[in-house]
Amino acid sequence: MKNNFRKVINADGRMSILGVSRISDDVADAIKYAGNNFFVMSEFKEEVNLKIKKIINSENVCVVNSASAGISLAAAATIYKDRVYDVNKIVPNNNEIIIAKGQNIDFGAPIEILLNLIGAKTIEAGYSNMCKKEDYEYQINSNTAAILYVVSHHCVQKNMASLQEVIDLSKKNKIPLIVDCAAEEDIKKYSSMDIDVVIFSGSKAVEGPTSGLVFGKNELIINNIKLHSNIIGRVMKIGKENIYGLLKALENYIPKKVINFNSYLDIFNNNSKIVCWKDIDDRNIERIRFEIKDSIISARELSERLKKNDVAIYLRDYFSLQGFLDIDLRNISLEEAKIINQEIIRILGE
Numbered sequence: 001m002k003n004n005f006r007k008v009i010n011a012d013g014r015m016s017i018l019g020v021s022r023i024s025d026d027v028a029d030a031i032k033y034a035g036n037n038f039f040v041m042s043e044f045k046e047e048v049n050l051k052i053k054k055i056i057n058s059e060n061v062c063v064v065n066s067a068s069a070g071i072s073l074a075a076a077a078t079i080y081k082d083r084v085y086d087v088n089k090i091v092p093n094n095n096e097i098i099i100a101k102g103q104n105i106d107f108g109a110p111i112e113i114l115l116n117l118i119g120a121k122t123i124e125a126g127y128s129n130m131c132k133k134e135d136y137e138y139q140i141n142s143n144t145a146a147i148l149y150v151v152s153h154h155c156v157q158k159n160m161a162s163l164q165e166v167i168d169l170s171k172k173n174k175i176p177l178i179v180d181c182a183a184e185e186d187i188k189k190y191s192s193m194d195i196d197v198v199i200f201s202g203s204k205a206v207e208g209p210t211s212g213l214v215f216g217k218n219e220l221i222i223n224n225i226k227l228h229s230n231i232i233g234r235v236m237k238i239g240k241e242n243i244y245g246l247l248k249a250l251e252n253y254i255p256k257k258v259i260n261f262n263s264y265l266d267i268f269n270n271n272s273k274i275v276c277w278k279d280i281d282d283r284n285i286e287r288i289r290f291e292i293k294d295s296i297i298s299a300r301e302l303s304e305r306l307k308k309n310d311v312a313i314y315l316r317d318y319f320s321l322q323g324f325l326d327i328d329l330r331n332i333s334l335e336e337a338k339i340i341n342q343e344i345i346r347i348l349g350e
Contacts, residue, residue, distance in 0.1 A: 009336045012314040013328040014183060014204040016108050021207040021331065023245070030248035031209060034240045044240060048247050055250045058191040058215040060222035063202075063246060064229060065238035067182035067212040068114055070199035071148070073233050074178045074214065076118040077197075077224035078146040084231040091119040097178075098123045098139045099148045100131035102156030111150065111180075118232060120145070130159040133169050140173055146196075151181035157282055167194055176221060182212075184283070185255045197221055202242075208249030209242040259329050261286055267337045268327070273348040279326060287316065288327040296348050299325050305347050306340075313340055 010018045023031075049061045064070045079095045080086050097115050101124040104111055112122040123144075126135035136147060149166050161169075163179065170177035171194065181190060182201040190198045196218035202211030214225055229236070261278065268276045268288055276290035292299060300320040306313040316326035327340065 007311045009311060009313045009340060010331045011327045011329070011336075011340060012316045013330065015314075018314060020201075020203040020210070023207060023209060023249070024252060026252055027208060027245050027248045031241045031245040034244035037240075039240060041240065045243065048243055051247055052213070052215075052250060055253075056187045056191050056213075056215060058198075060216060060219045062214045062222055062225050062229065063238060063243050064212040064214055064225075064233070065236045065242070066203075066210060067180065067199050067201040068109060069233065069236035070212045070214045070225075071111065071114045071178070071180055072117050072236070073225045073228050074197045074199065074221070075115050075120045075146065075148070076228045076232060077221045078176045078178070079118070079120060080224075080228070082224050082227055084227050087228070087232045088119045094143045094145050095119060096121045096123045096139075096141070096143045097146050097148050098125050098136060098144060099150070100125050100136070100156075100160060101128050102126065102131055102160060103148075103150040103152075105150065105152065105154040107152060107154050107182075111148070115148075126160075129156060131156075131161055132159075133161040133165045136161065136166060136169055137173070140175065144173075144175055146176040146178050148178045148180065151179065151184055153183075153281065153283070163193075170196070176218060187213075187253075187255070191215060197225070202246040202249065205255070206246070206249045206253050209245040211238055211242045211246040213246065213250075257330070259286070261329065263334060264288060264327075264329050264337050267334070267341050271341050271345055273345060285328070285330075287329065289319075289324050290327070291323050291325075292348065295323075299323050302344065302347060306343060309343060311339065313343055315340075 008018055014021050052061045064073060075097055076087055097120045104124055115122050123139050125131050125139045147170050149163060176196040178197045179195050180199045183204045185205040187200060195216050197216040200213040202208040202213050216222060265288055274290040274292055276288050279287050279289035303315050303317040303320050303325055316328050
């Protein structure tokens with residue numbers, strides 16, 4: 001089969017709009033193995049769950065088709081418990097999910113839409129630039145079903161209650177806590193914390209196929225998530241191929257891969273059109289940040305023109321309006337870094 005897909009160099013990060021991440025040959029082989037065989041799916045899922053429990057050191061595990069599905073299913077499990085046929089038909093009064101205003105984000109889909117999908121009512125705590133633990137507590141009432149805490153670069157980072165503060169608050173008030181940390185890297189860090197439900201992406205840091213991983217300390221809620229996965233979750237079904245591919249990715253997972261940062265930086269330091277340096281974000285991810293000398297064109301224009309190349313080049317352009325572009329190294333080779341640099345030189349030299 002001949003394909004006419006444009007080649008993409010992904011220096012943006014593990015982004016859904018670009019297919020997230022590359023899978024290894026081992027993961028591809030696992031997907032093929034599952035695809036070529038039949039299983040009693042209930043037994044297959046349970047066996048995979050048992051293996052994943054050991055890998056991530058978690059008592060309770062459920063594989064879903066995406067982190068976003070995990071949010072909807074976790075909310076359904078806290079609101080409807082095991083009443084799987086009541087979803088959106090008989091909505092109880094205690095359907096409120098509390099989330100910090102600065103964490104009610106759109107990461108490609110608005111979180112509140114994922115909650116509305118199953119009849120949850122989104123209750124924002126605090127303000128867009130601040131949310132203290134007292135702001136969460138202010139919103140707690142008899143209709144509160146759960147607190148949702150989002151760990152993401154998309155969220156407001158300053159003046160926000162810490163995860164540990166919210167864990168303590170949820171325990172004090174006996175309210176389930178759901179933590180969405182889809183793009184985080186240290187799974188065992190979160191599995192060791194006293195969190196009811198944790199949601200990870202299987203295709204971002206883990207570099208598995210499209211999938212999501214739900215785990216946590218609350219056995220009842222995780223079991224109810226499994227029940228809801230068979231009803232409203234049917235429209236979010238994950239197949240055997242991706243379940244087994246995720247297992248293999250987790251078996252091979254190295255949380256912090258070593259990147260020879262200076263080798264990449266040297267490539268871009270030879271570019272006289274830009275000034276670049278090392279930038280480290282809140283998750284300790286090292287990227288190359290640069291600005292254009294002499295303001296030949298804007299950073300945003302450069303980013304857009306690189307995307308339109310025959311070989312589309314995507315840089316991380318969250319700060320382009322401030323004049324900065326970032327180069328995420330996790331998905332690019334040194335050869336691809338050279339191509340990016342050459343294209344920057346070409347465009348800025350026009």
